[in-house]
Amino acid sequence: MNNYIYQIKKKKEQMTTTLPFISKNKNYVEMKAVTWQKDSHGLFDYETKSLSVKKHRVEGSCKVCREENEIVIQEGKNKDEALQALTSIQAQGDQYFIQPSQSTTENDNYLIVRSLKNADGVQKGYTLQEGDLLKLGRVEYHVIEIRDAKGQIRSVKDVFQSEAKIAPPLEGGVAKQCKICLIEEETPEDPFITPCRCNGSCAYVHFNCLKHWLDSRGYKKESGNTISYKWKKLECEVCQELLPQQIRFKGKVLDLASLERPNQPYIILENTQISEKDKKAQRGIYLIKGTPDDQVKLGRGHQCEIRISDISVSRLHAFIKYEKGNFVIVDNNSKFGTLVRLSTPYLICMDKIAIQVGRTVLTFVMKSFSSLNANTHAAITALHNGEQGKLNFQPGINKTQSINSQKKHDKHSGL
Numbered sequence: 001m002n003n004y005i006y007q008i009k010k011k012k013e014q015m016t017t018t019l020p021f022i023s024k025n026k027n028y029v030e031m032k033a034v035t036w037q038k039d040s041h042g043l044f045d046y047e048t049k050s051l052s053v054k055k056h057r058v059e060g061s062c063k064v065c066r067e068e069n070e071i072v073i074q075e076g077k078n079k080d081e082a083l084q085a086l087t088s089i090q091a092q093g094d095q096y097f098i099q100p101s102q103s104t105t106e107n108d109n110y111l112i113v114r115s116l117k118n119a120d121g122v123q124k125g126y127t128l129q130e131g132d133l134l135k136l137g138r139v140e141y142h143v144i145e146i147r148d149a150k151g152q153i154r155s156v157k158d159v160f161q162s163e164a165k166i167a168p169p170l171e172g173g174v175a176k177q178c179k180i181c182l183i184e185e186e187t188p189e190d191p192f193i194t195p196c197r198c199n200g201s202c203a204y205v206h207f208n209c210l211k212h213w214l215d216s217r218g219y220k221k222e223s224g225n226t227i228s229y230k231w232k233k234l235e236c237e238v239c240q241e242l243l244p245q246q247i248r249f250k251g252k253v254l255d256l257a258s259l260e261r262p263n264q265p266y267i268i269l270e271n272t273q274i275s276e277k278d279k280k281a282q283r284g285i286y287l288i289k290g291t292p293d294d295q296v297k298l299g300r301g302h303q304c305e306i307r308i309s310d311i312s313v314s315r316l317h318a319f320i321k322y323e324k325g326n327f328v329i330v331d332n333n334s335k336f337g338t339l340v341r342l343s344t345p346y347l348i349c350m351d352k353i354a355i356q357v358g359r360t361v362l363t364f365v366m367k368s369f370s371s372l373n374a375n376t377h378a379a380i381t382a383l384h385n386g387e388q389g390k391l392n393f394q395p396g397i398n399k400t401q402s403i404n405s406q407k408k409h410d411k412h413s414g415l
Contacts, residue, residue: 137312265290
């Protein structure tokens with residue numbers, strides 16, 4: 001009997017010393033950090049088992065840093081400036097926000113599309129907005145224009161427009177001359193523009209001359225609901241500056257690229273890549289028509305309407321579909337994921353969401369202390385009743401747990 005009473009007292013003492021710190025906030029954030037142990041040049045392999053996994057409980061504003069393969073949480077004034085922050089968590093009352101790192105493009109925060117799921121655990125995809133930057137493997141696409149079901153067009157002009165500068169008059173009274181057709185005259189319909197860094201006699205070109213020159217270096221292809229426009233060697237042949245798709249000149253926007261915009265909902269994606277062969281810029285513009293019950297395939301395979309010739313892209317990488325008046329992108333369990341860059345604070349809620357920062361995936365979910373305290377009180381009651389209760393929490397604001405990962409990759413990333 002004495003031994004039994006001693007065991008009960010011992011359990012009560014253990015319970016007291018392992019009670020978690022109870023924050024003044026009503027909610028806290030559980031964060032799971034998964035790091036690919038290979039230096040991947042900004043990629044994360046969602047199929048690998050070579051992972052380092054760590055869990056944290058966050059109850060206030062902090063920075064999330066990485067030191068080699070280890071994730072470090074820095075709070076308050078105790079911060080190691082030598083560590084570069086992957087992201088930050090900002091606590092505002094009972095809400096928490098992901099604050100993307102703005103220090104370097106190497107640590108850009110990307111929302112992982114496959115982490116967005118409905119109540120049944122099925123991927124619901126991401127609703128595309130103008131200005132979004134998509135990343136499939138290591139290939140990037142800008143959403144530069146959307147026409148909705150009401151006929152309203154929303155565009156991000158800064159992405160693909162360039163202000164045509166007015167060059168100073170040539171010295172010695174030399175007349176302006178188009179560097180393509182060599183004609184000195186200009187008209188309001190066909191003005192001289194200066195779209196690049198060329199100076200002197202090479203500075204000027206007729207708008208229509210430049211447009212015809214660009215048309216000769218591009219081609220158009222239609223496949224299902226997608227119209228693809230591609231151009232090779234889009235630099236000025238003299239100064240090597242990348243030429244724009246549109247030019248704003250004297251208050252007018254002039255189209256250098258002839259795009260056929262349909263009288264129905266559509267979305268336009270832009271991609272600019274540097275050719276590995278000749279190091280020249282290649283640009284592609286993809287216009288996707290919004291048709292219900294249809295989807296556009298993106299990937300490396302021949303069956304894709306938007307075909308991407310890059311080894312980091314899966315054969316059937318992702319889909320874009322039009323549903324309920326929106327264009328939605330869905331990941332097809334690709335090897336290196338489908339991502340959307342975060343540029344503004346993102347709210348952490350009760351549904352899991354995940355971001356990728358280089359070779360690290362961070363999964364967040366907000367939880368309430370009310371449920372945590374209920375479990376704690378249940379354990380206390382069990383111990384008082386002499387039952388085999390056990391608390392699994394450790395003291396401290398951040399609860400950490402290291403796991404040797406040899407499990408499935410989807411369990412590790414929490415997706």
